Amino acid sequence: MFADTASDGLYYGLDIGGSKIEMIACNPQLQVCHRQRIDTPHTGYADFLEAICTLVANADAATGHVGCQGIGIALPGIRDRASGRQLSANVPTLTGQHVSADLHARLPYPLQLGNDLHCFALSEAHGGAAAGYPSMFGAILGTGAGGGYCLDGRLLSGRNGIAGEWGHWSLPAHLRQRHDLPVLDCPCGLRGCLERYVSGSGLAMLHRHLGGDSQTAAEVIAAAQAGAASAQRAQAIHLDLLGHAFASVVLLLDPHVIVLGGGLSRYDALYTTLPAAVQAHLFAGVQVPPILPPQFGDAGGARGAALLARQAF
Structure with missing residues (x-):
């Protein structure tokens, strides 16, 4: 396999998460010839940089040093465009660091850094659930809520690199009052964020x-399926709020398809109930786009990072 990719070279993709780092090497057709996953170091920034360099060196060795055309890295959080410093709630050791400059200085190949949510969307737009659609919105529903927007297969990141951050729109007052909800602080520094x-x-x-004791979404879903009224009510409120959020995405971007990611994307019933919840917040004549599960799941981030490098270089 490695000899077949030598003429075109390889692209490396790394997905940085709060608990794991996944690395892949693939050819321009996105056929994976090397994969490695390690626990994310939380023992200091120097250990994080060393782990990335080791993963790249391991990929070189495993592929016979075919030649890397570029590396894409999917990072959680955002990078301040003025200072170049990273802000990451999921990997606190990166916050305040010049991650881009430090990795550029240490890695021997062209480097492209992107947001992990954007890389998820990019992956699903290429050979994933959104393949063949002119535009797509990838919406993550996990510990947080965010996403990315692709048009004709290319990621649109925006001036600040935050296009798709729908999770930090504010919960509308009328919905908060309808469901008697508190205004919650958000780690981003704002209040009442949808995520x-x-x-x-x-x-x-x-x-x-509502008086329940669930610590995870899976516990809420299980309690609702067991007939707990408070869990069923929580699901109904959640569906209404999510329907409004996605209706806003439709009105703003009018994507041809929405692909869900994150833990809630594994909840099959969501794909049958969510379209009507979105439609309830749209005016007559506007159609809800297909809402689909992801094809690549947890593997999408590294694949999308490799795509990011391929598109850039």
Whole structure:
């Protein structure tokens, strides 16, 4: 396999998560010839940089040093465009660091850094659930809520690199009042952000707000299936809020398809109930796009990072 890719070279993709780092090497057709996953170091920034360099060196050795055309890295959080410093809630050791400059200085190949949510969307737009659609929105529903937007297969990241951050839109006052919900602080520094209510952790929060004791979305879903009224009510509120959020995405971007990611994307019933919840917040004549599960799941981030490098270089 390695000899067949020698003429075109390889692209490396790394997905940085709070608990793991996944690395892949693939050819321009995205056929994976090397994969490695390690635990994310939380023992200091120097250990993080060393881990990335080791993963790249391991990929070189495993592929016979065919030649890497570029590396894409999917990072959680955002990079301040003025200072170049990273802000990451999931990997705190990166916060305040010049991650891009430090990796550029240490790695021997062209480097492209992107947001992990954007890389998920890019992966699903190429050979994934959104393949063949002119535009797509990838929406993550996990510990937080965010996403990315691709048009004709290319990622649109925006001036600040935050296009698709729908989770930090504010919960509308009329919905907060309808469901008697508190205004919650968000780690981003704002208050009332949608992700505090519509993410997987938000669903668990809604259940606790109604008197339940669930700590995870899976516990809420199990309790609702067992007939717990408070869990069923939490699900109904969550569906209404999520329907409004996605209706806003439709009105703003009008994507041809929405692909879900994160833990809630594994909840099959969501794909049958969510379209009507979105439609309830749209005016007559506007159609809800297909809402689909992801094809690559947890593997999408590294694949999308490799795609990011391929498109850049």
